[in-house]
Amino acid sequence: MTQRPATPHVASYYAATANAGPERPSLSGEVSCDVCVVGAGFTGISSALHLAERGYKVVVLEAARVGFGASGRNGGQIVNSYSRDMDVIETKYGLDTARALGDMAFEGNRIIRSRIEQYAIDCDLKNGNLFAACNARQMEGLREHQALWQRYGNRELELLEGEALKREVQSERYVGALVDHSGGHLHPLNLVLGQAAAFEALGGTLYEQSPLLELTQGEPARLRTPEGSVVAQRVVLAGNAYLQGVVPELEGKSMPCGTQIVTTEPLGERGRALLPNDMAVEDCNYLLDYYRLTGDGRLLYGGGVSYGGQDPASIEAVIRPKLIKTFPELGDVKIDYAWSGNFLMTLNRLPQFGRLNANVYYAQGYSGHGVTCSHLAGRLIAEVIEGEGERFDAFAGLPHLPFPGGRLLRVPLSALGAWYYSLRDRLGG
Missing domain, CATH: 3.30.9.10 (D-Amino Acid Oxidase, subunit A, domain 2)
Structure with a gap:
């Protein structure tokens, strides 16, 4: 069988100064687990670590390297709350929803800091x-x-x-x-690498260079990669902007x-x-x-x-x-x-949490506020899998709106809106 070329981290400052760590193998053959997480960025690794701490057998599939996507490339700022703030949530979705989300608005920050302390992660905090x-x-x-x-x-x-x-x-x-x-x-790539190491120390399994090619929903679900497959009782989709072409129902609204x-x-x-x-x-x-x-x-x-x-x-x-x-x-x-x-x-700039069916969960679309909110997402996914779904459902109840014009026009229409607001910024109005 021809060996597929490995996808490395993008040539960034973060990759050049990353803490030493192993290159994980790609998945070969069939494995089974309680939960399969797709994507080894903040959402996926946070979910996997929370679940491993609760005793679940977890397998993570990553198409490239841990932290390859936004989690290893972002500005590294710990910014509280969401990309749309609480006043907008109050106005559009009601006081009860705002209170539920407001109670969690600063939790992602606390999770990050507790992870750094608990697992002694060196990430320039x-x-x-x-x-x-x-x-x-x-x-x-x-x-x-x-x-x-x-x-x-x-x-x-x-x-x-x-x-x-x-x-x-x-x-x-x-x-x-x-x-x-x-x-x-902080140094975001070192943060996610440190949490991945903690996940593996708890017995978790992480495969790199193992892109998801096909998801067959069911109980159990089956996930196919180029050289292997995973049979899982539950699935967490955490690929965000880098999970394209596999789960079309998640693409039209982001x-x-x-x-x-x-x-x-x-x-x-x-x-x-x-x-x-x-x-x-x-x-x-x-x-x-x-x-x-x-x-x-x-x-x-x-x-x-x-x-x-x-x-x-x-x-x-x-x-x-x-x-x-x-x-x-x-x-x-x-x-x-x-x-x-x-x-x-996302169109409303709020994260999209939800279920594709009874045993397939997803979290995505942080709209620029992913460092903190993705860590919150990992905790909420672990909670809902444990049967404690109230906090996850506060987010899942938010509407997931399609972009006007569909996939063809979403880029030019968004760019036009951005031009208007940037002109207003320049004029000070």
């Missing part, structure tokens, strides 16, 4: 993130945001203006900011979107002068910029969205102007790494 306002309208929005989050229990928020802001970020782009001291940032990131050479004192307290930053624009210092003192800077997930011809050409607009003094900085990756966006 740092505290604090900052939402920066580019104009007066955005600053007023941050005041409302502070009041909203405080109503749902986050008391670690601080509004900054004037000199107080300059103590956190040395840029002329902003008129003020809201600091979430409970947030933070859209892969690309984002681009660069990482500079190590900056030393230059970097510490720009971000004196080492917080992560994201602005309040619709198409936002986000950045932070890495563990070795580089500036990691990302921004923009490519609808449909296509890569630009030059990532550096897209991101460098944004970086220099924020920090003109870095005009001569050398870019050491540039990469892109896809996240999965």
Whole structure:
């Protein structure tokens, strides 16, 4: 049999600085388990680890490497809540739904921190993130945001203006900011690799280079890969933007979107002068910029969205102007790494949790807030498999809306909407 070429991690800063770990074998032959998880990113590994801790026999199938997708490529920011915040959820879906989701809005953050401590995961964890306002309208929005989050229990928020802001970020782009001291940032690939190692230490089995080719639903379900199969009592689909062409019922109501990131050479004192307290930053624009210092003192800077997930011809050409607009003094900085990756966006920007049938579960579509929400998803999936479905069903009850125009028009229509909002950001309106 011809050996299939292995799919490595994308050439990113994270891959270059990943903690050492094994290359797992691909699946060969047939295996059986209590739960088969498809996808070894945050959602899949979080689910697998929670289930293994509860005593389940779990097999994880990964098409490439652990953390190959968004979990190993993102901005590394621990941002609380969801991509649509609680006021929108209250207005559209009612107070009961808002209360249920609000009770869980900060839980993903706590799960991440407990995992790091419990399993001694080395992933450059740092505290604090900052939402920066580019104009007066955005600053007023941050005041409302502070009041909203405080109503749902986050008391670690601080509004900054004037000199107080300059103590956190040395840029002329902003008129003020809201600091979430409970947030933070980290090396996301090392986080997921550490949790994968913990899962395996508990007896879990993880196959890399084992893409799902076919799912036959039933009790049990059967999952086919190029060289093997899994017979499972339950299935968790956790491929997000990288599970395409296998489960069509999950594709029509979501859209892969690309984002681009660069990482500079190590900056030393230059970097510490720009971000004196080492917080992560994201602005309040619709198409936002986000950045932070890495563990070795580089500036990691990302921004923009490519609808449909296509890569630009030059990532550096897209991101460098944004970086220099924020920090003109870095005009001569050398870019050491540039990469892109896809996240999965939903029409209402809320995550999609649900069941395909009685024993096939899924969680996807975090719309840019996947670091924390995916860890919450893993806990909720373990709960529902244990028969404790109330919290999972609070999310599953949200509508999963199709994009207008279907798969053919979802990209141009989304891009048109993004153009409108980005124009409004530029005009300050």
